[in-house]
Amino acid sequence: xxxxxxxxxxxxxxxxxxxxxxxxxxxxxxxxxxxxxxxxxxxxxxxxxxxxxxxxxxxxxxxxxxxxxxxxxxxxxxxxxxxxxxxxxxxxxxxxxxxxxxxxxxxxxxxxxxxxxxxxxxxxxxxxxxxxxxxxxxxxxxxxxxxxxxxxxxxxxxxxxxxxxxxxxxxxxxxxxxxxxxxxxxxxxxxxxxxxxxxxxxxxxxxxxxxxxxxxxxxxxxxxxxxxxxxxxxxxxxxxxxxxxxxxxxxxxxxxxxxxxxxxxxxxxxxxxxxxxxxxxxxxxxxxxxxxxxxxxxxxxxxxxxxxxxxxxxxxxxxxxxxxxxxxxxxxxxxxxxxxxxxxxxxxxxxxxxxxxxxxxxxxxxxxxxxxxxxxxxxxxxxxxxxxxxxxxxxxxxxxxxxxxxxxxxxxxxxxxxxxxxxxxxxxxxxxxxxxxxxxxxxxxxxxxxxxxxxxxxxxxxxxxxxxxxxxxxxxxxxxxxxxxxxxxxxxxxxxxxxxxxxxxxxxxxxxxxxxxxxxxxx
Amino acid sequence: xxxxxxxxxxxxxxxxxxxxxxxxxxxxxxxxxxxxxxxxxxxxxxxxxxxxxxxxxxxxxxxxxxxxxxxxxxxxxxxxxxxxxxxxxxxxxxxxxxxxxxxxxxxxxxxxxxxxxxxxxxxxxxxxxxxxxxxxxxxxxxxxxxxxxxxxxxxxxxxxxxxxxxxxxxxxxxxxxxxxxxxxxxxxxxxxxxxxxxxxxxxxxxxxxxxxxxxxxxxxxxxxxxxxxxxxxxxxxxxxxxxxxxxxxxxxxxxxxxxxxxxxxxxxxxxxxxxxxxxxxxxxxxxxxxxxxxxxxxxxxxxxxxxxxxxxxxxxxxxxxx
Numbered sequence: 003x004x005x006x007x008x009x010x011x012x013x014x015x016x017x018x019x020x021x022x023x024x025x026x027x028x029x030x031x032x033x034x035x036x037x038x039x040x041x042x043x044x045x046x047x048x049x050x051x052x053x054x055x056x057x058x059x060x061x062x063x064x065x066x067x068x069x070x071x072x073x074x075x076x077x078x079x080x081x082x083x084x085x086x087x088x089x090x091x092x093x094x095x096x097x098x099x100x101x102x103x104x105x106x107x108x109x110x111x112x113x114x115x116x117x118x119x120x121x122x123x124x125x126x127x128x129x130x131x132x133x134x135x136x137x138x139x140x141x142x143x144x145x146x147x148x149x150x151x152x153x154x155x156x157x158x159x160x161x162x163x164x165x166x167x168x169x170x171x172x173x174x175x176x177x178x179x180x181x182x183x184x185x186x187x188x189x190x191x192x193x194x195x196x197x198x199x200x201x202x203x204x205x206x207x208x209x210x211x212x213x214x215x216x217x218x219x220x221x222x223x224x225x226x227x228x229x230x231x232x233x234x235x236x237x238x239x240x241x242x243x244x245x246x247x248x249x250x251x252x253x254x255x256x257x258x259x260x261x262x263x264x265x266x267x268x269x270x271x272x273x274x275x276x277x278x279x280x281x282x283x284x285x286x287x288x289x290x291x292x293x294x295x296x297x298x299x300x301x302x303x304x305x306x307x308x309x310x311x312x313x314x315x316x317x318x319x320x321x322x323x324x325x326x327x328x329x330x331x332x333x334x335x336x337x338x339x340x341x342x343x344x345x346x347x348x349x350x351x352x353x354x355x356x357x358x359x360x361x362x363x364x365x366x367x368x369x370x371x372x373x374x375x376x377x378x379x380x381x382x383x384x385x386x387x388x389x390x391x392x393x394x395x396x397x398x399x400x401x402x403x404x405x406x407x408x409x410x411x412x413x414x415x416x417x418x419x420x421x422x423x424x425x426x427x428x429x430x431x432x433x434x435x436x437x438x439x440x441x442x443x444x445x446x447x448x449x450x451x452x453x454x455x456x457x458x459x460x461x462x463x464x465x466x467x468x469x470x471x472x473x474x475x476x477x478x479x480x481x482x483x484x485x486x487x488x489x490x491x492x493x494x495x496x497x498x499x500x501x502x503x504x505x506x507x508x509x510x511x512x513x514x515x516x517x518x519x520x521x522x523x524x525x
Numbered sequence: 526x527x528x529x530x531x532x533x534x535x536x537x538x539x540x541x542x543x544x545x546x547x548x549x550x551x552x553x554x555x556x557x558x559x560x561x562x563x564x565x566x567x568x569x570x571x572x573x574x575x576x577x578x579x580x581x582x583x584x585x586x587x588x589x590x591x592x593x594x595x596x597x598x599x600x601x602x603x604x605x606x607x608x609x610x611x612x613x614x615x616x617x618x619x620x621x622x623x624x625x626x627x628x629x630x631x632x633x634x635x636x637x638x639x640x641x642x643x644x645x646x647x648x649x650x651x652x653x654x655x656x657x658x659x660x661x662x663x664x665x666x667x668x669x670x671x672x673x674x675x676x677x678x679x680x681x682x683x684x685x686x687x688x689x690x691x692x693x694x695x696x697x698x699x700x701x702x703x704x705x706x707x708x709x710x711x712x713x714x715x716x717x718x719x720x721x722x723x724x725x726x727x728x729x730x731x732x733x734x735x736x737x738x739x740x741x742x743x744x745x746x747x748x749x750x751x752x753x754x755x756x757x758x759x760x761x762x763x764x765x766x767x768x769x770x771x772x773x774x775x776x777x778x779x780x781x782x783x784x785x786x787x788x789x790x791x792x793x794x795x796x797x798x799x800x801x802x803x804x805x806x807x808x809x810x811x812x813x814x815x816x817x818x819x820x821x822x823x824x825x826x827x828x829x830x831x832x833x834x835x836x837x838x839x840x841x842x843x844x845x846x847x
Binding site for chain 2: 030036037042043044045046113116117118119120121123124127171172192193194195196218219220221222224225226228229231232233234235370400401402403404405406407409423433440441443446
């Protein structure tokens with residue numbers, strides 16, 4: 003039956019050539035934006051698409067470092083007043099000139115987009131007032147000294163006031179409203195299917211090499227790889243680690259890999275006097291929560307062979323981590339190195355902490371959040387068992403179930419991840435390790451409820467520092483201080499992969515973006 | 526007949542209401558949409574702002590009543606992810622799925638019925654054996670694997686057919702469809718085949734069994750005795766008799782084809798509702814999930830109703846009873 007049908011199909015299609023691709027470049031992308039309105043949501047997927055169409059005051063390179071964008075220069079007149087000079091001669095896709103009015107309009111609109119699931123509120127929260135000095139000069143006053151103001155407001159995409167005023171996010175489905183200053187003009191978006199773009203001739207920066215670009219949204223990993231290998235698309239992102247070798251060994255394709263800023267860590271809950279799933283070696287409840295003792299946390303860290311996890315579970319798609327951010331980001335301290343497995347020292351620390359027989363615990367993880375997350379939990383279970391703890395269970399859940407429970411503190415030992423989206427480690431350190439304080443808005447991701455007053459003040463002062471070199475030094479000091487205490491058990495940074503047709507090259511990095519303007523013909 | 530339709534309508538309303546409660550609670554039980562929607566570095570203030578704007582800070586029963594109130598006016602709320610009316614997000618993708626499933630259904634009838642008749646009239650011959658063995662492959666090989674194999678063979682190795690997306694679509698009678706262009710049509714072949722394979726096997730088996738059960742019956746003998754041609758006996762009298770169970774099953778199967786086209790849609794990146802619903806469940810986009818399931822339930826109710834009507838067309842005895 004099957005062979006009969008194949009033969010019939012073959013006969014039907016004999017001599018039918020594949021339709022010629024009208025596009026210069028076709029990209030197969032794993033994730034899709036939820037709107038073309040660049041201010042609707044600031045999730046990574048949306049920012050990636052917006053970066054193709056819209057400009058920002060500053061540019062973030064592949065490794066999130068800042069350089070002038072639509073703002074040519076900026077300076078502090080006093081600690082709460084900034085003067086920003088805008089680039090002259092920039093035009094929007096519709097030909098109109100870019101001026102200070104567009105910037106003020108965009109920054110004001112940033113936190114006012116109705117029903118936005120992820121507004122740019124935090125990015126503009128420091129702004130107290132904006133004043134247009136002339137067409138290309140803006141003066142911004144802040145509520146309090148804000149050393150990272152340009153990084154913050156620099157993340158907001160600039161829309162055209164004339165084209166956007168009075169329009170809703172949905173109106174951005176038409177090219178007349180989706181007007182930016184970026185390298186590509188918006189042509190059309192068919193949700194779940196394709197995004198079509200065309201190079202903007204008047205782009206102020208380096209002109210992109212490919213004129214007509216089609217982005218296809220292919221969320222299934224296997225389908226995306228097949229699309230590349232069958233020639234339907236030229237470039238794909240998020241090649242799963244298990245398929246890297248397949249793509250590399252296929253004739254006519256190459257793989258580009260880079261370290262991501264996303265850290266995978268093991269959290270050990272210090273919320274209460276008992277951690278969920280944790281009990282004595284004999285199964286009886288413990289008097290104290292062992293994870294509140296830094297020696298126990300260090301011992302757990304020493305039981306884990308990070309290189310083995312990277313080699314065996316991830317097929318090499320990881321870099322062992324000993325702190326929050328990789329070395330290309332500001333605030334990385336070179337001397338804070340990942341713990342090497344040392345079972346004897348781990349045992350000694352456990353004994354010193356009063357757990358010579360160890361204790362029992364349950365390890366939890368997601369199973370669809372990042373490659374290998376469920377396997378990772380199994381491996382951690384084995385490693386901790388070998389290290390002298392009693393692993394009474396390993397449980398994995400889909401991320402949509404897992405994330406809520408992890409935030410609610412329902413797990414004692416749990417695998418989680420955190421991506422970096424800023425040029426320095428500052429905001430990540432503050433969100434993940436600062437003592438949790440809902441009112442002050444710090445420690446939002448401190449799911450383990452680690453608290454260290456010395457570190458809190460170190461990170462707070464660092465983020466108040468205007469001098470960038472000095473700020474980075476202070477962040478490094480804060481990193482040294484806090485990781486001495488093993489607040490979380492850092493495991494590895496992900497390595498991510500792109501698959502390309504031979505003859506193409508891509509520039510990509512920590513931002514994990516797949517941008518058509520960063521793809522060019524290889525030499 | 527009017528009473529019958531009226532009773533069906535009341536049942537439908539009760540089923541829809543119950544479904545909405547179950548799904549609403551279900552999505553709430555899974556997780557917190559805010560965890561998924563917010564970017565990794567959102568602050569507590571942003572969280573509160575978003576919760577308020579999506580009405581997620583109200584108690585659950587209030588959220589449900591708000592939903593029910595606007596649902597009665599046809600407004601199922603805006604998708605959390607897309608900020609567009611959930612129904613329009615669904616109906617934007619539904620044509621792609623309907624196109625795929627209809628094509629698969631037509632394929633399964635066009636291929637399955639003749640093969641089933643052929644095998645049924647020649648029992649225990651080589652034809653019968655080959656068709657039956659082939660059909661076992663059709664429903665026993667996992668759908669997902671079949672799809673991957675189709676992609677491997679026809680796209681990657683042979684390079685004959687495209688494997689992702691819908692291709693170039695054109696407009697026929699105001700509906701955007703892949704049938705309008707050759708490119709679109711070639712995009713449709715692999716996914717439709719993938720979806721149809723199990724259905725073809727099912728139709729073959731039901732037809733064959735039907736034919737074999739009906740052929741020895743008295744009315745066939747009498748027809749032969751009256752001197753009717755073998756062709757007329759098979760295609761008019763036998764065919765009409767065996768069609769009733771096939772129509773029932775195909776009706777139900779059409780519903781499940783739509784509801785479960787998700788596997789095929791995922792493999793072939795087909796922009797239909799199946800893919801939308803999986804993405805929406807992962808993102809806990811409650812308005813879309815609830816609206817989708819209600820649409821599917823309504824569709825099942827409508828299909829079953831149509832099947833009942835078709836019965837009475839095919840079988841005069843049922844018509845008499847109604």
